[in-house]
Amino acid sequence: MFRNLKFLLAVITLLLSSTGFGLVSPAQTMPRLTYRDRTLANGLRVLTVEDHASPTVAIQVWYKVGSKDDPEGRSGFAHLFEHMLFKGTKNMKDEMMDRLTEDVGGINNASTWDDFTNYYEVVPSNYLETLLWAEAERMGSLNVDEKNFKSERDVVKEEFRSRVLAPPYGRFFYAIEKESFTAHPYRRPGIGSIEELDAATLGDVKAFHSTFYRPDNATLVVVGDFEPKQIDAWIDKYFTRVAKPDKPLPRVTTKEPERTAEKRVNEYAATVPLPAVALTYLAPPVASADAAALDVAEAILSSGESSRLYQSLVYQQQVAQEAFAQADLREQLGLFVLGAILASEKKPAEAERALLGELKKMQDTLVSAAELDKAKLQLVTNELRERETSNGKAFALARAAVLLGDAARINTDIEKLQAVTAADIQRVMKKYFTDSNRVVITYQAESMRPKTTAGGEGGK
Amino acid sequence: MRKISSSSKMIRIATAVLLATGLLAGTAVAQQENPPAPAAPRSVTIPKPTDRTLKNGLRVIVIEDHDIPLISAGIVVKNGGEVDPANLSGLAELTASLLTKGTKTRTAPEIAQQIEALGGTIQSGAGWDASRVFINVMSGKIDPAMSILADVVRNPVFQEEEIERLRQQYIDNLSVTLGDPGSLASYVAARVVFGDAAYGHPLAGTPESLPLIKQADIVGLHTKYYRPDNAVLVIGGSIKAEDAFKLAERLLGDWAKPAAALPARGQVGKMARADEKQRVVVIDMPDAGQAAVVLARVGISRTDPDYFRGIVTNSILSGYSGRLNQEIRIKRGLSYGARSSLEARRESGPFAASAQTKNPSGAEVAGLLIHELSRLSSEPVAEVELTPRKAVLIGGFGRNLETTDGLAFQVSSLALHGLSLDEINNYIRNVQAVTAADVQKFAGSRLPAKDAHIIIVGNAKDFLEPLRKQFSNVEVIPLAELDLNSAALRKTGATAGK
Numbered sequence: 001m002f003r004n005l006k007f008l009l010a011v012i013t014l015l016l017s018s019t020g021f022g023l024v025s026p027a028q029t030m031p032r033l034t035y036r037d038r039t040l041a042n043g044l045r046v047l048t049v050e051d052h053a054s055p056t057v058a059i060q061v062w063y064k065v066g067s068k069d070d071p072e073g074r075s076g077f078a079h080l081f082e083h084m085l086f087k088g089t090k091n092m093k094d095e096m097m098d099r100l101t102e103d104v105g106g107i108n109n110a111s112t113w114d115d116f117t118n119y120y121e122v123v124p125s126n127y128l129e130t131l132l133w134a135e136a137e138r139m140g141s142l143n144v145d146e147k148n149f150k151s152e153r154d155v156v157k158e159e160f161r162s163r164v165l166a167p168p169y170g171r172f173f174y175a176i177e178k179e180s181f182t183a184h185p186y187r188r189p190g191i192g193s194i195e196e197l198d199a200a201t202l203g204d205v206k207a208f209h210s211t212f213y214r215p216d217n218a219t220l221v222v223v224g225d226f227e228p229k230q231i232d233a234w235i236d237k238y239f240t241r242v243a244k245p246d247k248p249l250p251r252v253t254t255k256e257p258e259r260t261a262e263k264r265v266n267e268y269a270a271t272v273p274l275p276a277v278a279l280t281y282l283a284p285p286v287a288s289a290d291a292a293a294l295d296v297a298e299a300i301l302s303s304g305e306s307s308r309l310y311q312s313l314v315y316q317q318q319v320a321q322e323a324f325a326q327a328d329l330r331e332q333l334g335l336f337v338l339g340a341i342l343a344s345e346k347k348p349a350e351a352e353r354a355l356l357g358e359l360k361k362m363q364d365t366l367v368s369a370a371e372l373d374k375a376k377l378q379l380v381t382n383e384l385r386e387r388e389t390s391n392g393k394a395f396a397l398a399r400a401a402v403l404l405g406d407a408a409r410i411n412t413d414i415e416k417l418q419a420v421t422a423a424d425i426q427r428v429m430k431k432y433f434t435d436s437n438r439v440v441i442t443y444q445a446e447s448m449r450p451k452t453t454a455g456g457e458g459g460k
Numbered sequence: 461m462r463k464i465s466s467s468s469k470m471i472r473i474a475t476a477v478l479l480a481t482g483l484l485a486g487t488a489v490a491q492q493e494n495p496p497a498p499a500a501p502r503s504v505t506i507p508k509p510t511d512r513t514l515k516n517g518l519r520v521i522v523i524e525d526h527d528i529p530l531i532s533a534g535i536v537v538k539n540g541g542e543v544d545p546a547n548l549s550g551l552a553e554l555t556a557s558l559l560t561k562g563t564k565t566r567t568a569p570e571i572a573q574q575i576e577a578l579g580g581t582i583q584s585g586a587g588w589d590a591s592r593v594f595i596n597v598m599s600g601k602i603d604p605a606m607s608i609l610a611d612v613v614r615n616p617v618f619q620e621e622e623i624e625r626l627r628q629q630y631i632d633n634l635s636v637t638l639g640d641p642g643s644l645a646s647y648v649a650a651r652v653v654f655g656d657a658a659y660g661h662p663l664a665g666t667p668e669s670l671p672l673i674k675q676a677d678i679v680g681l682h683t684k685y686y687r688p689d690n691a692v693l694v695i696g697g698s699i700k701a702e703d704a705f706k707l708a709e710r711l712l713g714d715w716a717k718p719a720a721a722l723p724a725r726g727q728v729g730k731m732a733r734a735d736e737k738q739r740v741v742v743i744d745m746p747d748a749g750q751a752a753v754v755l756a757r758v759g760i761s762r763t764d765p766d767y768f769r770g771i772v773t774n775s776i777l778s779g780y781s782g783r784l785n786q787e788i789r790i791k792r793g794l795s796y797g798a799r800s801s802l803e804a805r806r807e808s809g810p811f812a813a814s815a816q817t818k819n820p821s822g823a824e825v826a827g828l829l830i831h832e833l834s835r836l837s838s839e840p841v842a843e844v845e846l847t848p849r850k851a852v853l854i855g856g857f858g859r860n861l862e863t864t865d866g867l868a869f870q871v872s873s874l875a876l877h878g879l880s881l882d883e884i885n886n887y888i889r890n891v892q893a894v895t896a897a898d899v900q901k902f903a904g905s906r907l908p909a910k911d912a913h914i915i916i917v918g919n920a921k922d923f924l925e926p927l928r929k930q931f932s933n934v935e936v937i938p939l940a941e942l943d944l945n946s947a948a949l950r951k952t953g954a955t956a957g958k
Contacts, residue, residue, distance in 0.1 A: 053527050054862070055502030083462055091493040095790065098781045100495065103848030105855025111461035122859070126499040133495050154793025158750075162796045162816050165749025168639040225502065270747035273635040304581065305572035315569065318625065321632040344632050370577065377579035381530075381598055388528050388863045 032411045033387075035397060036228065042244040043216025046235055047397055047407060049223040051390060056106075057128045057224030058390035060120040061135050062398045064219075065212035066113050067190030068252050068332070074200055076156070076192010079112040081208050083152045085119065086110075088143035092134065100127065100134055114186055115331035116402055122391050125225035129234050132222075136238035139218060142209045149202045160191050169341065172276050172443040175267045180280040180335050180439055184256035216244050221398045223390040256282065256333055263439045272445040274321060276341045277348040279355055280439045281432050283327065283334035287404050290431070292416040293424040294327040294336065299375035300367055300425070301325035301338070301358065306374070308361075309338070313354050319346045320354070331403060336432060348442040362429040366422040376417055504888075506861065509871050509881045510701050514709060516717045517689025521881065522704040523696040523871055525864060531602050531697035532864035534594035535613050536872045538692070539685040540586040541663040542728035542806070546656070548673055549945070550665020552586035554626060555678045559584045559593055561622040563615040568622055571608060580605050584612070586663060589806040590876050591685070596865060599698040603707065610711040613686060618678050631670050641745060642816055645752035645917040647944055652739050652913045653756050653810050655947035658728035666944045688715045690722055692875040696868035729807030730758060736911040740931040741949065744920035745939045751822035751918025752814065755829040759811035760906060762804040762877040769902040772894040774802040775849045776841055777813060782849070783832050784813055794821050798829075806877065811907055822916050822923030827930055830909050837904035840896045850891050857887055 035049045070077045086108075088094045101108040106123030119138075121131050164170040174189050181187035220239070222231060259282055284290050302309050302325035309323035320340035328335045338359070340351040386392040401407035511521040544551045560582055561568040575582045580597030582605075593613055597605040637643040647662050654660030665673075693712060695704040736757075760770050777784050777800045784798035798815035813829045860866035861884070874883055883890075916923065920936055928934050935949075943951040 054858075055504060056858075086462060091495075095781070099848075102779065102781050102852055104498070105851035105858070107855070107859070109462050124498075124501060124855075126501050128499075129496040130498055151791075151793040155789055155796060158789075158794065158817060159796040161750045161818060166641055166752075166816060167749075168636055170749070271639050271745075273639040274632060304576040306569065306576040310572075311569060314629075315625070318628070321629055321636075341636070343628065344635070374573075374577045374579075378576060381579035384528060384530055384598065385596070385863070388530065389859075 033393060033397060035407065035410070037407055038232075040215065040236070040240055042240060042242060043214075044239050044242070045219040045401065046239075047219065047221045047401060048226075048228070048231060049221075049393060049397065050226060050228060051223055051393075052225050054390075055125050055225050056122060056390065057125040057131075057222060057226060058120065058122045058394045059128070059131050059135065060118055060221045060391070060394045060398050061139070062116050062118045062219045062221070062402045063213055064116050064217050064402060066115040066117055067188065068114050068185040069212065069250075070185065070188060070190075070192070071204060071208075073196060074192075074204060075188040075196040076160070076190065077196075077200055077204060077208065078117060079190055079192065080153060080156045080197060080200060081205060082110050082112045082117050082119075083156055084144055084149065084205050085138050085142065085213075087148050087152070089137040090141040090143060092137050092143075094148055097121075097134060097138075100130055112190055114190065118395070118398065120391060120394065128222070128224075128226055128231065132231075132234050133238050135220070136242055139213055139215065139239070140242040142206065142213075144202065144205055146202055149205060153197055153200065156192075157194055157197055160194060160197070163191055168271055168273050169276060169443070171267065171269045172278070172441075175265065175441055175443065176278050176280060176337060176339075179263075179265045179441055180282075180337075181256055184254050184332065185252055186256070186330065186333070186335075210245070211247075211250065214245055214249075215239065215242050217249055219398055219402050221394045221401075223394040223397070252332065258282070259437045259439070261436050265439065265441045266449075267441060267443045268446045268449045269443070270446050272443060274342045274344060275346075275348050275445070275448070276339065276443040277351045277355070278337055278339035278441045278443075279352070280441070281336045281434075281437050283329060283336040283432050285331060285333050286329035287331075288329070288334075290428050291327070291329055291334075292413070293420050293428040294329065294334075294432075295379065296372070296375050296417070296420045297362065297425050297429060298325050298327040298336075299378050300362070300371060303375065303378045308358050309340075309355070312358055313340055313351065317354055318343050319350050323351075323355070348444065352440060352442075359429065359433050363426065363433065366426055369422070372420070372422055372425075376420070379417060380414070504858075506885050507867065508885065511875075511881065512705055514688065514713055516713065516715055517687075518691055518693060518708070518712055518715060519875060520693045520705060520708040521695070521871055521875060522699070522701040523694070523867055524699065524701055525696060525867060526698045528864070529599040529698045530596065530864045531599050531695065531699055532594060532596045532868040533602070533606060533609060533693070533695040533697075534592055534868055534872060535609065536692045536694065536876055537591040537613075537686050538589065538690050538876055540588055540590045541661070542588055542658040543681065543685065544658065544661060545677075546661075547669060547945075548677060549661040549669040550630065550663070551673055551677055551681055552591055553664050554623075554630065554670075554673055555618075555681045556584045556586040556591040556593070557626055558618055558622060558678065559612040559616045561626060562617050562619050563611045564617060565615070566608075566611065571612065575605060575608050578605050582608065582612070588659060588663070588809070592872075594865070594868070602699060606707055606711055610715075613691075614712075614715055616682065618675055618682070620675055623673075623675055623678065627670055627673070630665055631667055634664065634667055634670075637664075641748045641750055641752035641917040642814075644743060644745070645754045645814070645915050646812070648741060648743055648917065648942075648949065649754045649756040649812060649913070649915045650810065651944060651947055651949055652741055652915055653758055654730050657730045659730070659805070659807070659809065660947065662944055668943075668945055683718075684723055687718055687722075688712065689717050692872055694868045694872040694875070696871065697864035725806075727807065729761075729805065729809070738911050738913055738933070740914045740927070740934045741916075742920050742924065742927070742934060742936045743915070743917040743939055743942055744936055745917055746919050746921075748819065748918045750816045751819045751825075751916055751923060752816050753822055753825045753829065753918075754812055754814040754915040755826070755833065755909075755912050756810055756812040756915060757907065757912040758808050759802045760804055761806060761808050762873075763806075763879065764804065764808075766902055766906060767804060768890045769894050769898045770802050770804070770906065771853060772846075772850060772891060773836065773899045773902045773907070774800055774811070775853045776836060776845070776899060777832060779849070779852050781852075783835075784815070784829065787828050787832060788815050788817075788825060792828075794818075794825055794828075798825075819919040819922035822918050823926035823930060826914050826916060826927065830912065830914070833903070833907060833909040833912060837900055837908065840900050843896065846896055846899065850894070853891050854888050
C-alpha cells in the first residue's frame, strides 16, 4: 500500500525508498548501475544486475496491479490478495515461501502500492535457483482454500486496526487518501475497510490471480551474486512455462476531474492528542517532466531540520510539533501533500496559515542557489543510502522500469535532477499550488465537533 | 505489506553454512514437483574493525567498507537514561537531544543547515547505558561533517530558549505516544518489570518529570559523563583506517579528560528474583482501536555468559515464522504480528513478548503468550525447528552489517559493553554452538513463565471477564489515573479498586 506520508515512514522503513524520486547520484559518487534487459516470449520482462559484493542475491517480482485495481466494492482487495500469494501453489504448501527464505537466513516480504505490487526475497546466493522456481510457481498457479482465506482475511483486518484504528493519527492519514480524489480509484485507501474486506470471496481471489498475475504484466529483477549464463538458463527453464493468457489486461481509464474550488473537510475522532491539518493538491503523474522540480520542492520544504517547514512551523513559530511535505506522484496522477501535527494550544487554522505562507514564499521568491544545491545533495545522498543494499538497487531499477516506464532512468534521472533550476521550482509552485486545486483536511478530537443547533436554540 | 519490516536491508553473510537441504526435501514430499536444491554455499567475509585509544582515553574504532561512498560515524557516551535521577525521567535524553541545538560557535539552525548542506544527517539521543550522536554523510564530505560531530559533543551550550523549545516538543510528543496502545503498553511494562529501579522509567520522560528538568541538571549531566575516557568514536564505511585515525586525532585529540575520576556505576536494574510476584495490569483505554498485549519479565545482561543461548531461545519465539506469530497470526488470524525481544543491557534488561489484537481477543492472546513461553521449558525444541531459527538470527545479523549505519552501530555496541570486537567475526559460530538442551534450560531457568507479568492496554470491558478467569490478580487502572512515575502506576489520591 502504502503511499504513507513521511510522518509514518519512521516506523515503516521499507517505504523510505518509495517517495517520489528516482534519482541517481553523480558519476563521481556512485557508479552507474549496469543491467541486462530482456523479455521472454511470454512477455515477462527480466532485468538483472551482477554484483558479487556479498554471497547473496535479491529477487523482486513486480506486478503491474495495485490498489487502484481493487474490484468495485472490494476496497483493500489487491492488498488482501498480496497476502494470499504466500499461501500454496500447485507444488508449494502454505507458507512454503517462508521455508525457502526465512529458514535459510533470508527474508521475504511484499507490498501493495496504488499502481503495482512487489514481492521480494533476499537469500544466500546458492538458493537463487530455488527462489526463481518458487516465484514462477506462484505466478503460474495459486492453491488456496476457504479456511486459509478467512484466516488471512482476519490478519488483514488486524492490519487495518493496527494501521488505521489504533495509532492516534491513523484515521487522519486514511482521510487524506479518501478525501483527495473524487472519481479516480486512488480515492479508495489501499488498506480497504472492514466491510469491504468482509465482502471479499475466495472466488475473487482466483479471478484476480488469473486476471493480473501473468507474465506479460510482470517484471523480474535480480541483483546480486550469480553468473549471467546460469541465471538466464534458470529463468528460461522456470518462467517460460508460465503461459501468457489471450485475454486483454484490464486497465483503469477513469479520469480524475480537475478541481475547481477549494474543498474543506473536518474529521473528528475519539482520541486525537493534538489536532492536525493537511493540504493536498492534485499533481502530475510520476513520469511527468515536472516531477524532478516537485521532488526538489519537497526536499526544500521538508527534508531535515534546516527545511523551510521545520524552521518556520516547528522551530520559529512553534505552531506545529511536526510538519511534512510529500510529492506523492503516482502512475496516473499525483498528489502533493503538506501537513502538520500541531503543537499544544494551537489551532488548525494557525498551521494552515503557516503552511500557505510557506507555499506563497516559494511562489513569490526564487530559492537561493545554496538552498537548491542543498536539496539536490540531500536527494542524491538519500538515493545512495537506498543503494547500499542489493534489495535497494533492485527496487530502484524495478521502479524505473515499471513505474517510470524506462529502465534507463535508473542512470539518467540524475541529469534531470541536476538540471532543475530555481525558476523551474517557482514555475511548478505557481502551476499546481493554486487555491482552487486545494483540499484542506483538519483532524480534531470529537469534543471539538461543532454542536448542531436544535429547536431554534443557539445562534447569536 | 505482508509484514512490518524493521529493516529493508540486505544480507551479507551466506547463511548457507546451515545447509538446509534436508529440510527442503522434507517439506516437499507430497508435491508433484520439488523445488531445486540449493547449490554449494559461497564463503563469507566480514569486515574487521581496528582500534586505537587516544592519549585522552577516547577509544577510536574504524571499520572499512568501500562498497558505497558513504560513512557513518558516531560518538557513544557510556551512560544514558539509567543515570536519570528518579524524579527527572528524560534528563539524559533531553541532554543528548540538545547537543545539536547549539554550540559555542553554531546555533541550532546553523548546525542543521551545515550538516544538511553536505547532504548529511545528524542524530542524537539517549538509550539505556549509552548516549549517541551519529552522522551519516557521503565520504567526500566527512571532514566538515566530523567537525560538526566533534563540536556538538564537546561544546554544547544548552541555552534556556532551546531547552524550553525542546521540552515543549517532548511533552507534545508524549501526548501522542501515550495515545497509542502499543507504546503505552511498553511504558507500563517497563514499570511493572523494573519497579522503581532506573530501567523502569520512560527514557523520554513523563508529563510530570519534563517540567522539572533545569538547565543546571543538563549541564551537570553533560559535564559528568561526556568525557573522552567515557566515550567511543566509531567510524564505519568508505574511508581508509589511517585517514580516520588522523581525523579523530585532529578533531578530538585535544578533548580534555577531566581530573576527577569517572563516576562509579550504581545498580540501575533489578535482578530476577525467585519470589517475584506476578502482576496482571490492565490500562483501561475505552477508545483504543486495538488491545496491546505484552508479557514481560527480567531477562539478561549483554555480558551474561548465557547471551547466545538467550538470543537463540528468543528466536524460537520471535520472527515471522517464530512460534508466537505461528500461533497468534498464522494459525488463528488474531493479529497482524506477534513478536518477542530479549533486550540485553549493561544490567539485566527486559524480555517481552507482544501482539496487538482486536479488543475482544485481548485475554486469548495473553494466554497464548504465556503458553508459548512455558512450552519452551516444558519440551525440547526439535532440530528441524532450531536450525532454521538460528539461520534467521545469522541472516539478520548479516543484513545489519550491510549498511554503514548498521556496521557502526554493531561495533559500537560491542565497545559499549567492553566486549571483544572479534565477536562480530565469531557471531555465526557462537549461534551455531547453541543446542536444543541449552534452549530448554535457558527458558526454564532464566525465563520462567510463571512469574512473567501481563500488561494489556485496551478497552477493558471487552476482555476483562475472560482475563479474570485466567488470573486472580488483575489490576485495572483507568487511563486517567495512570501514573508512569512510580511502580504503583496509580496517581496518588486515586481510589485503588479491584
